[in-house]
Amino acid sequence: MRCGDAEFIDVDGLDALFRALSDRGYRVIGPTIVDTAIVYDDIGGTADLPRGWTDEQDGGRYRLVERDDDALFGFATGPHSWKRFLHPPVQRLWDAERDGDAVTVRPAAADPAPLAFIGVRSCDLQAMRIQDRVLIEGPYPDPHYADRRAAAFVVAVDCGTAGGTCFCVSMETGPEARHGFDLKLTEIIDGDAQRFIVSAGTEAGRAVLAALPTREAGDADLASAAAVVDRTAASMGRTMRTDDIHGLLLSNLEHARWDDTAARCLACGNCTMVCPTCFCTTVEDSSDLTGTRTSRSRRWDSCFTADFSHIHGGSVRQSTRSRYRQWATHKLATWHDQFGTSGCVGCGRCITWCPVGIDITEEVRAIRETAEQ
Amino acid sequence: MAEKGRKPRLAVWKFASCDGCQLSVLDCEDELLAIADAIDIAYFPEATRAADKGRYDLSLVEGSITTAHDQERIRDVRRRSRTLITIGACATAGGIQALRNFAHVEDYKSVVYARPDYIETLATSTPIAAHVPVDFELRGCPISKHQLLEVITAYLVGRRPVTPEHSVCMECKLAGRVCVTVAHGTPCLGPVTHAGCGAICPAFDRGCYGCYGPKESTNAPALARTLTDLGMDDKALRRIYRTFNADAPDFRYESERHGP
Numbered sequence: 001m002r003c004g005d006a007e008f009i010d011v012d013g014l015d016a017l018f019r020a021l022s023d024r025g026y027r028v029i030g031p032t033i034v035d036t037a038i039v040y041d042d043i044g045g046t047a048d049l050p051r052g053w054t055d056e057q058d059g060g061r062y063r064l065v066e067r068d069d070d071a072l073f074g075f076a077t078g079p080h081s082w083k084r085f086l087h088p089p090v091q092r093l094w095d096a097e098r099d100g101d102a103v104t105v106r107p108a109a110a111d112p113a114p115l116a117f118i119g120v121r122s123c124d125l126q127a128m129r130i131q132d133r134v135l136i137e138g139p140y141p142d143p144h145y146a147d148r149r150a151a152a153f154v155v156a157v158d159c160g161t162a163g164g165t166c167f168c169v170s171m172e173t174g175p176e177a178r179h180g181f182d183l184k185l186t187e188i189i190d191g192d193a194q195r196f197i198v199s200a201g202t203e204a205g206r207a208v209l210a211a212l213p214t215r216e217a218g219d220a221d222l223a224s225a226a227a228v229v230d231r232t233a234a235s236m237g238r239t240m241r242t243d244d245i246h247g248l249l250l251s252n253l254e255h256a257r258w259d260d261t262a263a264r265c266l267a268c269g270n271c272t273m274v275c276p277t278c279f280c281t282t283v284e285d286s287s288d289l290t291g292t293r294t295s296r297s298r299r300w301d302s303c304f305t306a307d308f309s310h311i312h313g314g315s316v317r318q319s320t321r322s323r324y325r326q327w328a329t330h331k332l333a334t335w336h337d338q339f340g341t342s343g344c345v346g347c348g349r350c351i352t353w354c355p356v357g358i359d360i361t362e363e364v365r366a367i368r369e370t371a372e373q
Numbered sequence: 374m375a376e377k378g379r380k381p382r383l384a385v386w387k388f389a390s391c392d393g394c395q396l397s398v399l400d401c402e403d404e405l406l407a408i409a410d411a412i413d414i415a416y417f418p419e420a421t422r423a424a425d426k427g428r429y430d431l432s433l434v435e436g437s438i439t440t441a442h443d444q445e446r447i448r449d450v451r452r453r454s455r456t457l458i459t460i461g462a463c464a465t466a467g468g469i470q471a472l473r474n475f476a477h478v479e480d481y482k483s484v485v486y487a488r489p490d491y492i493e494t495l496a497t498s499t500p501i502a503a504h505v506p507v508d509f510e511l512r513g514c515p516i517s518k519h520q521l522l523e524v525i526t527a528y529l530v531g532r533r534p535v536t537p538e539h540s541v542c543m544e545c546k547l548a549g550r551v552c553v554t555v556a557h558g559t560p561c562l563g564p565v566t567h568a569g570c571g572a573i574c575p576a577f578d579r580g581c582y583g584c585y586g587p588k589e590s591t592n593a594p595a596l597a598r599t600l601t602d603l604g605m606d607d608k609a610l611r612r613i614y615r616t617f618n619a620d621a622p623d624f625r626y627e628s629e630r631h632g633p
Contacts, residue, residue, distance in 0.1 A: 035551040035578070060599065062556045079551055089547040264598075267590045268564035269539060273546030284535045286523070289407040291530050300547060305539045306589045320590055355542070355554050355564045356599050 006222055007214035008188075008195045011046055014072070017155070017183070018045045020211045021116040026153055029085060030118030031078070036064050038078040040085070043118065046072060057164040057237065057348065059357025070194060073119055073187045076163025077347045081276035082124055085115055086148050087131060093283070095295045108144075114151035120181065121159045122174030123166075123347040127276035128154075129180055133339045134279050153204060156181035160228045164237035165348030167361055171242065173345040175232040183209060186225040197225045238348060240361040241368065245342075246333040248368055253325065257366045262321035264356050269302035271350035271358075272327065277343050280308070303327050328360060381430035381529070384416035386450050388436025388443050389470055389498060393515035394461035395419040395435050400518045408522075411529055428453045431528055434507075437463040437498045439470060444495070444504060451505035458524060459501045462514035462617040466586050469514075471498040471620035475633070498620070511536065512567050514584040514617035520569050538589040540564050541581050544572040553580055560603045562613060565591045565623070586618035593627035607631040 009017070021028050022044075030043045033050050043049065049072040056063045057076060067074050092108040120128075128149070135145040159168070159175035168174030177184050182205035186197040197217055200206040217225075272278040282301035287294040301308055304323045309316035317323050335343030344360070351359045385395055399420055401408060408414070416425045432454035438444055451457055462468050473481055474497045482489035501507055511524055520536050527534035537543070541563035545552065553559040553575050561580030563572065567588040574581050587593070597610055605613065614628035 035556065037551040037556045039549070039551065060555055061558075062552075079556070080549065084549060089549070263592075264595050266540070266564040266592050266595055268542040270542050270546060270552070270564070273543065285532070286535065287526055287530055287532075289404065289411045289522070289526050289529065300543075302539065302543065305537070305543075307537060307539070320592065323590075353552055353555050355552070355561075356595055 006197055006199060006217035006225075007209070008197050008217045008221055009212055009214050010195050011072070013198075013213050014185075014196060015045045016212050017208070018043075018118075020208050021153060024153075024208070025113055026116035027111075027113040028116045028118060031073070031075070033064070037062060038064070038075050040078070040080040040082065040117075049073070049119075050075060054161055055163060057166075057352045059165065059351050059359045060354055061357070062352050069189050071160065071187060071189055072194075073157045073185070074161050074189075076159070076161055076166055077121060077123065077349055079274055079349070079353055081274065081347070081349065082117055082120060082128060083131060083276055083279070085117070086128065086152065087135065087142075087145050087279060089300045091144055091281075091298045093296045093298055095293070098292045110147060111151075114153065115148060116153040116155065118155045119157045119185075120154050120177070121157065121168075121347075122177040123159075123168045123171075123345040124276055125154070125156055125177055125180040126171075126173040126345045127347070130277045130339070130341060130343060130345070131279055133341070134277075153208070154181045154183075156184040156201075158184065158186040158225070158229050159232045160187055162232045162235045162237060163348055163352070165351040165359075166236050167238040167240050167346040167348060169233050169236050169346070170238075170240040170361075171342060171344055171346035176229040181205070186228055188221060188224045188228065190224065195221070197221055238346075238351070238359070238361045240346070240364055242332075242342065245364065246336055248371060249329045249333040249364070252367050252371050253329070255367050255371065257363065257370070258321050258325045260366075261324050261358060261363055262319065264358055265304075265320050265324050266356060267304045267320045267323055268355065269304040270353050270355060272302040272304060273300060274349040274353045275331075276345065276347060276349070277331075278302075282307070303330075324358075328363060331360075332364065380411065380413040382415040382428070383412045384425070384429040384432045384450075384454070385414075385419065386416075386432060386434045386436075387418065388434065388447065388464065388501070389439040390436030390461065390463040390468065392419060392435070394464075394513075397460075397516050397518045397521055398433070401522060404522055408525065412525070428455070430455045431525075432457045434459045434464050434501050435461055437467045437470060437500060438504055439495055439498045440493060441495060442493075447501060447504050456508045456528065457501075457505070458509045458511060458528075459507050460511045460513075460516050460521065462512065462584065462586060463498075464501045465510040465512055465621075466618040467498040467500050467620040469617050469619065472615065473498055474620050474625075475615070475628075500620075509534065512585040513569055517569055517571065519571075537568055539568050540588045541566045541568050541570070541572050541575070541585070544568045544570075545575050548572060548576070550575055553578060554599070554603070558603055560600045560605055560613070562596070565593050565596050582616060583613070583624065584617050586621045587623035591623040593623050594630065597627060597631070 135142040156177035306315040331343040562583040563581040567585040610631040
């Protein structure tokens with residue numbers, strides 16, 4: 001970005017962005033505090049943002065902590081990811097009704113309003129791209145996801161705070177948001193003067209930007225903006241070497257470390273639920289007592305359950321060892337074979353939200369250090 | 374399933390229990406008429422006065438086996454039931470009365486009853502499946518009426534009920550709830566507990582008490598390490614794993630690791 005291209009808005013300008021999106025019919029979703037965590041939910045304006053809060057994260061631990069400034073985006077990723085909205089936990093597929101011999105099947109209704117996401121981090125932009133490949137770009141596109149994704153308006157924010165479990169630098173997915181957004185903000189806090197460098201990534205973004213009360217950014221603003229991502233990049237809580245990870249994991253499928261991990265793993269499925277790229281679902285039917293009305297829904301499933309790999313004769317993955325190994329090797333290695341990229345964006349959610357703090361970066365490191373190559 | 378043209382006959386049986394799960398049947402207020410339309414509720418002492426006679430297409434069995442008389446009675450119920458479904462923690466794991474399995478029943482008798490010599494009881498409280506083959510076990514203390522409706526509905530159309538064996542954590546995450554353990558440091562049995570309740574306790578900011586018993590592939594020792602870090606001592610761990618599903622093997626072994 002060159003000087004002259006860049007504009008900035010203040011907090012009032014950010015509220016104007018909320019209004020502009022709302023006026024255009026979007027359902028606006030962004031970070032807000034619920035149950036002492038920063039989650040993604042419907043929000044109306046900057047007053048709903050977690051002003052002055054940040055998070056401390058470590059394996060199995062998350063705490064909100066007050067900042068010493070009024071930052072609106074001064075935190076890392078929380079327990080939710082945007083897949084909650086694009087690829088929701090439960091998706092009704094169809095309803096059917098029988099009247100005599102006639103059966104009427106109705107597809108599920110589409111969402112009433114397009115979604116606008118406020119504050120999407122680079123790691124999560126990459127996660128959306130990964131889910132695009134899985135859910136849209138394969139031979140059988142998912143129409144529910146595709147429709148929501150095509151209609152969504154994405155306001156990214158350059159990550160100004162790395163969490164204790166973040167490793168996007170290792171995964172080359174952040175912290176700077178480079179593409180995949182309609183608008184991008186970089187939050188700059190200079191004493192009491194809080195401003196957001198704003199730039200558009202799409203025509204839709206430019207149209208919204210034109211409606212905002214922007215001012216031209218100076219060299220000092222741009223230097224501050226660059227410093228934000230540099231500072232974040234230098235403060236990653238975790239690292240993971242990835243250069244040879246495909247070969248490393250696949251040539252160590254019988255490594256003793258998998259047993260060690262399995263002894264700690266609860267097979268509770270939390271890591272897969274919070275992962276922004278995990279996409280697996282199962283299909284559930286329901287019917288009423290009279291047998292005249294039925295419906296089919298799809299819900300998030302997890303490779304950590306026995307049901308997940310249940311085929312004729314039983315579950316293929318009986319042991320927790322086989323389930324953790326499946327998840328980790330798919331995420332980091334065979335995802336490349338299947339979809340052409342890693343399935344991990346280094347957001348750290350699986351580490352933070354694991355009740356026993358299993359750390360995928362540590363598991364890989366342990367295998368690497370004792371690998372029988 | 375019953376023969377064509379006849380409504381299936383339902384019986385609801387009570388063994389050693391508090392009746393809470395039977396009450397869940399009555400708690401299906403909005404759906405009771407639909408249930409009565411679809412099923413002939415032939416024997417249900419909690420709700421009707423009809424006498425027990427003949428055979429039943431579907432038997433819902435509440436309670437555990439604690440007396441020699443009930444040992445015989447459950448065999449009779451099994452013989453007369455085409456499909457036998459147990460409902461609740463007593464029937465599926467022995468219930469809270471299975472605490473006697475960790476002690477001497479004679480000691481309890483003398484403390485609880487004015488005339489212990491009037492009491493004829495077994496030394497243990499055991500689940501129905503320890504005595505007769507069971508077609509399906511519905512978990513919970515008490516059971517969820519939604520799950521009960523699902524089981525009855527699935528029975529009527531001959532499909533497998535949707536009652537996943539995964540963790541309570543999955544229910545929290547599907548509902549978008551913030552983890553009380555990770556975010557608040559609250560001890561919670563959710564990661565080792567069978568789903569079904571809808572994660573009620575975490576929804577109210579409390580840890581899970583394990584009312585639905587162990588989920589499939591439970592790793593209770595691993596969770597106990599986290600619970601210890603959160604401040605629970607051996608006594609507390611013994612207690613949390615030894616409640617409504619005390620004799621479910623995964624919980625029983627874990628409680629025994631923390632004391633007698």
